[in-house]
Amino acid sequence: MSLDKTYKLVPGTTIFDAEQSAKGYHLNQFCMSLMTAENRAAYLADERAYLDAWPLREEQKQALHDRDLNAAMREGGNIYFLAKWGATLGFSFQQMAGSMTGMTEEEYRAMMVGGGRSVEGNRIDHAVLDAAYTNPEPPAEHATITGAVFTSHVPAIGAALDHGKTEEPYWQPVFEGYEYSKTWERENVPDVIFLVYNDHASAFDQSMIPTFVLGTGASYSIADEGYGPRPVPGIDGDPDLAAHIAHSLIRDDFDLTLVNEMAIDHGLTVPLSLMFGDVEKWPCKVIPFHVNVVQYPVPSGARCFKLGQALRKAIESYDRPLTVQVWGTGGMSHQLQGPRAGLINREWDNAFLDRLIADPAGLAEVPHLEYVEEAGSEGIELVMWLIARGALSDVDGTGDVEVKHRFYHVPASNTAVGHLILENHPRAEAPAEGEN
Ligand SMILES: O=C(O)c1ccc(O)c(O)c1
Numbered sequence: 001m002s003l004d005k006t007y008k009l010v011p012g013t014t015i016f017d018a019e020q021s022a023k024g025y026h027l028n029q030f031c032m033s034l035m036t037a038e039n040r041a042a043y044l045a046d047e048r049a050y051l052d053a054w055p056l057r058e059e060q061k062q063a064l065h066d067r068d069l070n071a072a073m074r075e076g077g078n079i080y081f082l083a084k085w086g087a088t089l090g091f092s093f094q095q096m097a098g099s100m101t102g103m104t105e106e107e108y109r110a111m112m113v114g115g116g117r118s119v120e121g122n123r124i125d126h127a128v129l130d131a132a133y134t135n136p137e138p139p140a141e142h143a144t145i146t147g148a149v150f151t152s153h154v155p156a157i158g159a160a161l162d163h164g165k166t167e168e169p170y171w172q173p174v175f176e177g178y179e180y181s182k183t184w185e186r187e188n189v190p191d192v193i194f195l196v197y198n199d200h201a202s203a204f205d206q207s208m209i210p211t212f213v214l215g216t217g218a219s220y221s222i223a224d225e226g227y228g229p230r231p232v233p234g235i236d237g238d239p240d241l242a243a244h245i246a247h248s249l250i251r252d253d254f255d256l257t258l259v260n261e262m263a264i265d266h267g268l269t270v271p272l273s274l275m276f277g278d279v280e281k282w283p284c285k286v287i288p289f290h291v292n293v294v295q296y297p298v299p300s301g302a303r304c305f306k307l308g309q310a311l312r313k314a315i316e317s318y319d320r321p322l323t324v325q326v327w328g329t330g331g332m333s334h335q336l337q338g339p340r341a342g343l344i345n346r347e348w349d350n351a352f353l354d355r356l357i358a359d360p361a362g363l364a365e366v367p368h369l370e371y372v373e374e375a376g377s378e379g380i381e382l383v384m385w386l387i388a389r390g391a392l393s394d395v396d397g398t399g400d401v402e403v404k405h406r407f408y409h410v411p412a413s414n415t416a417v418g419h420l421i422l423e424n425h426p427r428a429e430a431p432a433e434g435e436n
Pocket of ligand 1 (some may be wrong): 154155293331336378412414415
């Protein structure tokens with residue numbers, strides 16, 4: 001067992017982590033469906049028929065049929081979700097909790113009235129815990145970050161691709177800037193892309209403004225941003241690597257929102273199209289990572305840069321020999337609103353690219369106000385590039401980066417297009433320090 005899942009040693013206890021969440025996803029979502037009187041009535045009228053409409057495993061259906069909450073928990077159920085099911089059947093929380101202990105309802109109630117279960121005799125076996133701490137097994141093999149791609153993600157670029165306009169004089173210079181990139185990407189297809197982007201009021205509306213969202217799902221649909229969904233393939237995620245990253249980043253104090261289902265907008269699909277062209281299926285898995293840069297307060301460049309550093313530790317402690325690219329998208333200078341719309345600042349953008357290559361730690365100290373003043377209100381998207389940059393191994397001196405390609409062009413719609421490819425060359429066997 002990996003050192004950081006020592007919670008599994010607590011006796012008689014199931015911790016609801018990303019692993020359990022993935023296992024119990026449909027079971028828990030079924031429970032959520034019981035939050036309307038109409039659905040509860042339908043379930044009670046014919047439990048089996050109702051359950052059969054959900055993609056549940058037979059073990060999960062059996063657990064519900066048997067009213068066996070321990071089995072339901074083993075199958076990934078979480079008590080707060082299962083409580084909706086229990087309430088539908090008329091159980092109180094006390095009845096539900098007691099039913100898992102092997103006691104009768106009366107015995108359990110009496111135990112609670114008597115002061116509750118004692119922690120004595122219910123602690124971890126410390127011999128096992130100590131052994132786990134003294135013999136942490138470093139992974140024999142681990143994932144490696146092979147490079148970072150930085151690019152603008154203008155929706156009009158997607159529209160130009162989708163409508164066959166790439167050879168038009170307006171667009172040709174933009175796409176020419178990605179010719180080398182497509183070849184490089186074809187020759188360096190990773191197993192997984194960790195793609196940092198911002199949702200543009202497509203998956204998240206004003207009902208929820210999460211700062212950092214990690215996509216932990218198996219697949220993602222393409223958002224309809226008002227013109228119909230882009231005609232590009234859906235995205236396959238990597239729930240296992242994403243769960244590992246979630247675990248590592250949250251342990252490192254980055255409070256993420258984990259999202260299993262969301263529609264993906266141009267922020268993610270346009271970079272994929274630019275790098276892979278028109279394909280039937282994306283050639284690798286993609287873990288989407290959304291950063292709120294729409295409603296202030298938005299995270300600082302410094303926070304994003306630190307997140308990138310923690311991300312490298314997370315990826316390199318994953319015990320499979322995967323190759324991973326980290327992409328930072330958005331920007332460069334643009335302002336889409338108000339009398340200052342159309343603002344472009346070539347000097348600032350190019351200085352940003354220079355510093356991103358040679359002085360990322362210094363660049364990370366640039367305050368928001370400078371992004372907005374110099375690069376326009378939507379230029380703030382550039383803070384996301386610092387996540388990808390922080391994940392490269394020169395940052396802590398354990399490797400080097402190599403500039404493979406740099407491109408800058410004005411305009412694409414209202415925006416300056418910037419693009420950079422950095423290859424990551426970690427020195428042999430020097431993964432970021434991590435104990436995950
Ligand atoms: O320039 C534009 O048209 C444009 C529109 C929407 C965006 O999110 C963007 O980055 C650019």
